[in-house]
Amino acid sequence: MSKKPTAGLTRRSVIKGMGAVAGAAAGAGAITGFPAIHAAEPITLRYLGTAVNQSADIAKKCLEDTGIKIEYIPVTTDDVSRRVITQPNSFDVVDSEYFQLKKLIPSGNLLGIDAKKIKNADNITPVFTKGELPNGKKIGDQGTAPKKVFWLEGSAGTKFASSPSGYITLIPTTYNADTLGIRPDLIKRPIESWKELLNPEFKGKASILNIPSIGIMDAAMVIEAMGEYTYPDKGNMTKEEIDRTMKVLTEAKQAGQFRAFWKDFNESVNLMVSGETVIQSMWSPAVTAVRSKGVPCVYQPLKEGYRAWAAGFGLPKTLAGKKADAAYEFINWFLDGWAGAYLNRQGYYSAVLSSAKAKMEPYEWAFWMEGQPAAQDIKAPDGTLLEKAGSVRDGGSYDARMGGVACWNAVMDENDYMVRKWNQFIAA
Secondary structure, rough: EEEEOOOOOOOOOOOOHHHHHHHOOOOOOOOOOOOOOOOOOOEEEEEEOOOOOOOHHHHHHHHHHHHEEEEEOOOOOHHHHHHEEEHHOOOOOOEEEEEHHHHHHHHHHOOEEHHOOOHHHHOOHHHHHHOOOOOOEEEEOOOOHHHHHHEEEOOOOOOOOOOOOOOOOOOOEEEEEEEEEOOOOHHHHOOHHHHHHHOOHHHHHHEEOHHHHHHHHHHHHHHOOOOOOOOOOOOOOOOOHHHHHHHHHHHHHHOOEEEOOOOOOOOHHHHHHOOOOEEEEHHHHHHHHHHOOOOOOOEEOOOOOOOEEEEEEEEEEEEHHHHHHHHHHHHHOOOHHHHHHHHHOOOOEEOOOOHHOOOOOHHHHHOOOOOOOOOOOEEEEOOEEEEEOOOOOOOOHHHHHOOEEEOOOOOOOOOHHHHHHHHHHHHH
């Protein structure tokens, strides 16, 4: 999965609460703030992940603020899993999705992250820790909801803990509620349901994401919307349910419904910009990228709800010494506000809402997070005009979007069977 990279971070004052605990534990290797303590002895962190949070700007700002050099290793979602399981000594920090954890944690190759060393641990949004919005509203938890895999039994645990253990699997970086992207100028009518993805009206103009464990979730949303079947858990299908799902997709493919099956962020952008597709699986920042090119594109709220995903930083079991200290420092810095604000400005959501808010202009926060009309023009981090004053974010507020989550990306118990069937569908 290669969602679009973007940029940088900056320092903020030491956070109270968990910061005090972290400072007290400095002798045990905890992190103590962001002065450039590594300037005399530069440390390089090898950052494995998809392109979501990787950018030259982040690396540059990190080096300025901490003296830590970031070396990006951009790979696909599947390659992230492969590297964690087979080559844990080939990276120092991994940016992985929560749905991958059921495959990764049993390998024993990821450390439980010590919550005492994370200054903003207590401020991570309850979407991750409790499966609810900050206002207490419960959200959908079909699939691999982060709360199910957030805690490890211990620092070297290979099983998830059902209650807070002090050891975190991944420190969240970004997450979002995904839906379909559309070209309203080419469709020219309202789109309100997932079932439109397989509407023959869009024959040869539709596209679906070709990452099996995610694409099948989109397919399940479509099939439920069509009234064909209701899944007890779209994120954990039986073999019979997988067969049912793939039969519908294969028939649609053979009828010429799909223009493409994309794996890469830029592929999805190019398909929409060119008009080769008018409706497709999409990610919010990809919609933003299309708009930034002056092409109309809407991240369409749908009545059946959203499919959500979440990513976070993990640490390999081989990490130790100064590299481990630097990795914790980098993670703390990432959560400290600037990065969250930067990613919010591209349509992602940040793990610590309060620190990100402090780094955004009030009108930006109102537009991106509160669903209010833009008080002035909304620009991307690079200055590109995204929305003119008066526009409203697709899907509205954070509470409306995340509150509308129906399911989360997942790895099924029958994952191997599902992948075989998916590959047969792609080859059909």
